[in-house]
Amino acid sequence: MIRRPLVAGNWKMCGCRSDIQALVDGVLVGLGGEIAAEVVVCPPAVYLDQVMSQIIGSEIKIAGQNCASAEKGAYTGEVSASMLADVGCQYVIIGHSERRQLFLEQDKTIAEKFKLIQANGMIPILCVGETLEQRQSDNANDVVGGQLEAVIDEVGVNAFFDAVVAYEPVWAIGTGLTATPEQAQEMHAYIRTLVARKESGVAEKLRVLYGGSVKPENARKLFSQSDIDGGLVGGASLEAKKFVAIVKAVI
Ligand code: PGA
Numbered sequence: 001m002i003r004r005p006l007v008a009g010n011w012k013m014c015g016c017r018s019d020i021q022a023l024v025d026g027v028l029v030g031l032g033g034e035i036a037a038e039v040v041v042c043p044p045a046v047y048l049d050q051v052m053s054q055i056i057g058s059e060i061k062i063a064g065q066n067c068a069s070a071e072k073g074a075y076t077g078e079v080s081a082s083m084l085a086d087v088g089c090q091y092v093i094i095g096h097s098e099r100r101q102l103f104l105e106q107d108k109t110i111a112e113k114f115k116l117i118q119a120n121g122m123i124p125i126l127c128v129g130e131t132l133e134q135r136q137s138d139n140a141n142d143v144v145g146g147q148l149e150a151v152i153d154e155v156g157v158n159a160f161f162d163a164v165v166a167y168e169p170v171w172a173i174g175t176g177l178t179a180t181p182e183q184a185q186e187m188h189a190y191i192r193t194l195v196a197r198k199e200s201g202v203a204e205k206l207r208v209l210y211g212g213s214v215k216p217e218n219a220r221k222l223f224s225q226s227d228i229d230g231g232l233v234g235g236a237s238l239e240a241k242k243f244v245a246i247v248k249a250v251i
Contacts, residue, residue: 002205005037006230008093012234026240027039027041063125067081068113069109097127111154114154125163157195165207167211168210172213177212209232213235
């Protein structure tokens with residue numbers, strides 16, 4: 001297999017100490033031994049340490065949901081990439097549509113975060129995706145391509161040797177609406193083609209995850225598409241049984 005599939009659970013701003021403890025226990029027990037996919041969980045920052053101590057010795061990895069675009073200093077409320085690395089994160093999500101829409105994050109800032117994540121030895125999971133309006137007006141490819149190229153222009157295509165892209169159509173996030181496997185495959189192939197035009201070796205190795213209402217019922221079909229290399233799962237990752245079923249949909 002050129003690309004090991006990855007399934008990441010994005011818990012967003014959900015849970016408390018006890019919920020999270022129970023969730024991680026459930027995932028550990030449910031997953032059991034050997035698994036085909038790489039498994040990553042993305043707890044709220046204050047619980048990273050707690051989760052890290054629970055998953056030690058297992059195959060599960062932890063990720064940040066975001067990081068600051070500056071290295072350190074007077075940025076009240078921010079969490080730096082080096083802090084995430086320090087508590088054991090191996091991945092960091094950036095450019096999630098909730099950050100772009102609610103916190104007005106721009107491509108340039110996202111590219112800065114991308115660099116800091118790699119500078120601290122971690123792997124960025126760069127989210128891209130179009131809104132319903134953009135899809136309906138036939139602009140989905142331009143929007144997604146633009147978000148991706150804006151970062152490539154800043155960091156260079158070779159930086160994507162150690163990066164993951166997550167295609168998350170905004171209209172499918174938390175809505176229960178899922179892109180059909182064909183719609184998702186089409187966009188994933190487009191993303192890979194864009195990268196291949198710059199550097200084919202990077203494109204071949206690049207994992208492109210699908211995100212947006214992934215559930216146990218649709219995971220297998222999505223993950224069996226040739227350019228879908230796993231998923232970024234929100235809502236369903238908060239229930240151990242569902243998350244485990246999604247991870248096991250990778251065969
Ligand atoms: P969802 O969220 O699975 O709840 O749609 C996905 C995401 O936002 O990463």
